[in-house]
Amino acid sequence: MNKLIIGRYLPGNSWVHQLDPRTKLLASFYFIAIVFMANTWLSYLVMFAGVMVMIAASRIRIGFFLRGVRPMIWLILFTVGLQIFFTTGGHVYWQWGWLHVTHYGLINGAYIFCRFVLIIFVSTLLTLTTQPLSLADAVESLLRPLRYLHVPVTELALVLQIALRFVPTLMDQTTKIMNAQRARGVDFGTGGLFQQMKAVVPLLIPLFVDSFGIAEDLATAMDARGYRGGDGRSKFRVLAYHSRDWVAGGSMIVLTALLLLTRR
């Protein structure tokens, strides 16, 4: 069940860990956006060098990042395959009916592969070095301007925070119910697909009922502690930019400049 936990935060004290979550979130999105601007071998090399510097600064072993690629490998191979077989142009190496492998096809396939790996590495770096809670804070802080459009940002952030807080609680509950149902002879994880789906029903229904009970208890407790909506609340956890956040932002600008110099 542990694999299900959102994100796979690795506690640490590195330079990347200490960055403000907003910086990390924005930088990751920015990096993912500019990956699509790379269109030469040299520009991809620049991007890879950039990611390697970030990974080195996080002091996390490269193995964790390679493991991040593994669950996506079939999607990647499928997309790369499409690129290789359906891109036309350049020297034709092989042809069979409407399938053909061309020079441009191979190059495009390789580029797509690099893009996937870069994007996965960066998003893995974000989740490995940032606690889900900090990410929720970052989202709240970045979306704050939407309050002027009457979007209930603080309420949504509290909902997100409570959801994250109750993931382990519901996980415990699931294990408990599974054991209780096993004791009554339910067989999880064996039989055909249909059988397994049927076995999940006696798990989901009590879990669903339980979550309503929890929600009601929690609402009462929040009421008793004086919660009356997002307005007028102060915040215990605050985010603050430090000099390292400016360094990180500056590095992104340098990376962009190098990318622009090396792309066609």
Place this chain on the structure above:
Amino acid sequence: MTQAIEIAHLNYQYPDTPRPALRDVSLSVASGEWVAIIGHNGSGKSTLAKNINGLLAPGSGTVTVGGELLTEESVWDIRAKVGIVFQNPDNQFVGATVADDVAFGLENRGMPRPEMIKRVDSALAAVNMTEFATREPARLSGGQKQRVAIAGIVAQTPDIIILDEATSMLDPAGRQEILSLIRELRAARPLTVVSITHDIDEAALADRIVLLNDGEIVETGTPAEIFRHGEELIDLGLDVPYAGRLKAALAQRGVAVPAAYLDAEGLVDYLWTLHSTM
């Protein structure tokens, strides 16, 4: 002495139920007193607690907390004065970490952050949870979670703390932990405690016990007075403490035992004194 809680002719009925949950309940709790409210399931104990801080609005009758009448306007003031620790340690933990949870009530009141940090630190120190400040609730025991819940209340410096079966889901060690914490807190500053409980040993710690049955107060008295009714307590769905049962059994066999309530230690003392004079 001023009255911390003054309840007069309180009636309450849940919507869509045939019978009222509370009938003409009148009760006053002195400031600094420890009152236990006991009764079987459905006797109205928790309903009474929820009426005290306005989680439920009284059907008729009045509730006055610290001299302030409970109304729609005063309810937030009163909630700041009355902290409730609920039964399930998990389902009242709002924050993602221990410190966040303790701060939740303060955030709701819009307290400035520097003051909040001071309050959170001292509340955690008061319940001996300082080293757990950054822990997530999943990594705490039930007793520790209840201690955090108490810290969340202590941080708001209320006058009254209500334990709504707060120890019923804990193991015996956790239960002891919480009860001795409450005693420590009371020693440090005046605190009125209302404990709603099934546990007779917890009730025995109170200055006064209120016995509730079918929404009515059946009897009020010191633990010694209440526990003298051995058999009747069982009829009301309560368990007599072990020492009380032993005493009744001894009396039945013709051993002279005092009529007043004795806790386990008192009874042991009494028995060995009795034996050595024979």
